[in-house]
Amino acid sequence: MRLCDLHMHSTQSDGTLTPRQLVELAKTKNLEAIAVTDHDTLAGIEEARTAGAELGIRVLSGVEISVEYNSRTVHMLGYCFDRGAARLKKGLDEILGGRHERNLKIVSKLNALGVKVTYEEIAAEAGGKVVGRPHFAAVIVRKGYAADKQEVFNKYLARGAAAYEERLRFSPEDSVAMIRDAGGVAVLAHPKLVHLAEGETIEDVVKGLKSAGLGGIECVYSLHTPEETAHYLDLAKKYDLVPTGGSDFHGGNKPEIEMGTGLGSLAVPLEFADDLERLAESAA
């Protein structure tokens, strides 16, 4: 079977490998195509593309955006936006600005709680443009305020915890519009991880997002069981959405997940990448 992996993060967001290293790893894993889907930034794509051209790996443009859907966060992937991404970039810059403001508020709250960290330390931990809560967690553990990252989230960073702060999120409609304006396809990421409201089903969410312009569902994912994958593939068919798949590889920040194979048995058919590209072309 010819394989791809359409969901992974580089050092430009919260992964630990550079875009080039992602492509090099994909090569050793016999993946024919990958998409680098950093949170809120396109900064890793060009480096990955250059490395992909050298090593013979197809690199699709990608991004992962957290959107506000009925007062919850849903992750949306964008793919194959190659038409000129000015509006998408502007939107992502606004999200990054909101992230920065949120991060400064978290630092203040942490300091007030006796956790002495500075924004500079967190930014240095992040290295790239996107500074996120996992970087806070790493610094806080290193400075001895908690035993591990999960404890940091539980005590300080999780929604509802002592140093939690909201950040700017766009609606699904706006997020889809940004992606489609750039010639791309919007895909619901890891449906298993969507927090459903009381009585709501994932089909309700898919239906709602479809009317906002959704183009695909990430049916194959590291944490999906075969039954879940089959259900999401059925939904993709029913709502005329392309199925996609990926590991959500983060390098050392999620060491249990491997590129390509996820927790061990993941396999994403290369046709998923072909179908995405075809859909983007036909919509352009």
Ligand code: AMP
């Ligand atoms: P941010 O985008 O900066 O808000 O950070 C989001 C990331 O933090 C997610 O992708 C997860 O990796 C991590 N995260 C969020 N909530 C939790 C939680 N309750 N426990 C552990 N990790 C979490």
Ligand code: FE
């Ligand atoms: Fe992440």
Ligand code: FE
């Ligand atoms: Fe995600």
Ligand code: ZN
């Ligand atoms: Zn991801």
